[in-house]
Amino acid sequence: MKIKALKGFKDVIPGEVELWQYLEKVARDVFGRYQFSEIRLPVLEETALFARSIGEGTDIVEKEMYTFVDKQITMRPEATASLLRAYIEHGLGVQKPVQRLFTIGPMFRHERPQKGRLRQFHQLDAEIIGSASPRVDAELIAMAALLLAELQLSVSLELNSLGCPACRPAYRALLLEFIAARLDGLCDDCRRRSATNPLRVLDCKVPGCRERIVDAPAMAMHLCGDCADHFSGVQQALDLLGITYRLNKFMVRGLDYYCRTTFEFITTDLGAQAAVAAGGRYDGLVGLLGGPEQCPGIGFAMGMERLVLLLQQQPAPALPAAADLAIAAVGEEAVLLAFPLAQELRAAGFRVAMDHEGRSLKAQMKQADKSGAARALIIGATEVAAGYGLLRDLRGEGQQEVALNSAALADALL
RNA sequence: GUGGGCGUAGCUCAAUAGGUUAGAGCACCUGGUUGUGGCCCAGGAGGCUGGGGGUUCAAGUCCCCUCGCUCACCCCA
Numbered sequence: 045m046k047i048k049a050l051k052g053f054k055d056v057i058p059g060e061v062e063l064w065q066y067l068e069k070v071a072r073d074v075f076g077r078y079q080f081s082e083i084r085l086p087v088l089e090e091t092a093l094f095a096r097s098i099g100e101g102t103d104i105v106e107k108e109m110y111t112f113v114d115k116q117i118t119m120r121p122e123a124t125a126s127l128l129r130a131y132i133e134h135g136l137g138v139q140k141p142v143q144r145l146f147t148i149g150p151m152f153r154h155e156r157p158q159k160g161r162l163r164q165f166h167q168l169d170a171e172i173i174g175s176a177s178p179r180v181d182a183e184l185i186a187m188a189a190l191l192l193a194e195l196q197l198s199v200s201l202e203l204n205s206l207g208c209p210a211c212r213p214a215y216r217a218l219l220l221e222f223i224a225a226r227l228d229g230l231c232d233d234c235r236r237r238s239a240t241n242p243l244r245v246l247d248c249k250v251p252g253c254r255e256r257i258v259d260a261p262a263m264a265m266h267l268c269g270d271c272a273d274h275f276s277g278v279q280q281a282l283d284l285l286g287i288t289y290r291l292n293k294f295m296v297r298g299l300d301y302y303c304r305t306t307f308e309f310i311t312t313d314l315g316a317q318a319a320v321a322a323g324g325r326y327d328g329l330v331g332l333l334g335g336p337e338q339c340p341g342i343g344f345a346m347g348m349e350r351l352v353l354l355l356q357q358q359p360a361p362a363l364p365a366a367a368d369l370a371i372a373a374v375g376e377e378a379v380l381l382a383f384p385l386a387q388e389l390r391a392a393g394f395r396v397a398m399d400h401e402g403r404s405l406k407a408q409m410k411q412a413d414k415s416g417a418a419r420a421l422i423i424g425a426t427e428v429a430a431g432y433g434l435l436r437d438l439r440g441e442g443q444q445e446v447a448l449n450s451a452a453l454a455d456a457l458l
Numbered sequence: 459g460u461g462g463g464c465g466u467a468g469c470u471c472a473a474u475a476g477g478u479u480a481g482a483g484c485a486c487c488u489g490g491u492u493g494u495g496g497c498c499c500a501g502g503a504g505g506c507u508g509g510g511g512g513u514u515c516a517a518g519u520c521c522c523c524u525c526g527c528u529c530a531c532c533c534c535a
Contacts, residue, residue, distance in 0.1 A: 155533070158530070161534070
């Protein structure tokens with residue numbers, strides 16, 4: 045029986061990994077422009093960290109976590125909890141009251157895999173901790189938008205506010221009343237949700253349910269004064285930056301910790317998994333995890349698999365050539381001369397390919413061409429005797445003689 | 459956890475109503491060119507047809523089971 049990767053776990057092999065590297069490069073660059081610092085976090089945490097932050101009743105905590113039950117530790121299903129744990133543990137807010145942090149890495153959820161959804165998946169995660177300013181919300185959203193734009197991806201932005209502990213209970217009661225009045229017209233899932241997570245009824249996909257809830261009370265219309273001010277502040281700031289968005293009063297979040305601003309970048313090109321990035325504000329979560337009370341925060345996560353799927357649907361970005369030089373040496377003498385030459389050129393910073401299988405010149409040239417090398421250096425008995433190799437342009441046709449020493453070759457390659 | 463679709467070469471796919479030795483394209487290797495890549499031509503290698511059981515003179519093809527992949531629901535990035 046052949047051993048294969050686990051269900052929902054994938055290898056990223058050469059040919060595909062370049063796109064991931066490109067994605068990470070662009071992301072790091074954009075994050076840097078907004079003054080975010082990278083933080084690297086462990087993949088395992090105490091189970092309690094996620095139970096407390098994400099919420100005991102959520103699907104993630106209830107049935108999707110990879111947990112070592114005997115050790116009370118869990119492979120992270122998302123990054124925010126771990127990041128805040130580290131923020132608190134190292135007192136990062138003390139030196140710098142407003143911290144901008146990002147992290148990149150794998151997350152784990154035991155779900156049934158489908159397009160754009162794996163059990164080990166990867167996220168780009170950015171958080172701003174310590175500021176309640178609505179401009180921070182807008183700036184964070186603008187950063188995500190800029191990153192997606194630089195990746196040439198066309199997505200749309202949806203925005204909503206979930207209120208806060210001051211105004212949500214009253215709204216929730218209002219919504220429950222609305223749902224209870226038309227419960228028998230809703231699907232089975234919605235009946236269940238009305239008890240467990242009534243907000244979820246709002247984004248049910250069943251057409252019949254949608255019809256019945258079109259005039260449901262919207263959280264955004266029942267915000268308390270502070271939340272309403274904040275929400276309009278976010279919208280004004282987004283307008284100021286020229287970020288276009290659509291208010292979606294039915295957009296809710298799956299994790300308990302969100303409050304006020306929530307947003308999603310969605311696409312129509314990924315089947316059912318429409319969200320490529322999502323996030324929101326989580327004022328109070330830092331306090332909940334044992335950090336300073338009243339510490340506000342906001343962040344987003346982007347699904348890298350989903351971004352890669354989108355990137356694969358469009359023309360490939362220009363990626364650097366695989367090699368600067370491929371050496372084709374024929375005969376023992378030539379090989380013994382070429383081998384240390386390759387080492388010297390590599391030490392000098394060039395990417396050099398060289399075959400050690402004793403293959404024919406033709407085979408080596410063919411390999412050189414396929415490898416994407418810009419040029420080939422041909423060395424045979426004649427060249428060894430003369431002290432000159434043939435430097436051939438693989439993009440065009442010409443070739444020239446170059447002295448067989450690393451200095452001369454380095455010059456010729458530049 | 460629930461449903462649908464699909465499993466044949468590394469990849470994408472063929473294989474007439476069950477019928478000899480399971481084919482093609484791409485990729486790979488060799489040669490055509492004793493030392494020159496791309497284009498072309500010729501040849502080669504590569505498969506327990508996912509696995510197991512059953513029906514049959516005969517199964518890639520029909521039946522059952524199982525495993526895997528995939529899409530969707532749920533949920534979510």
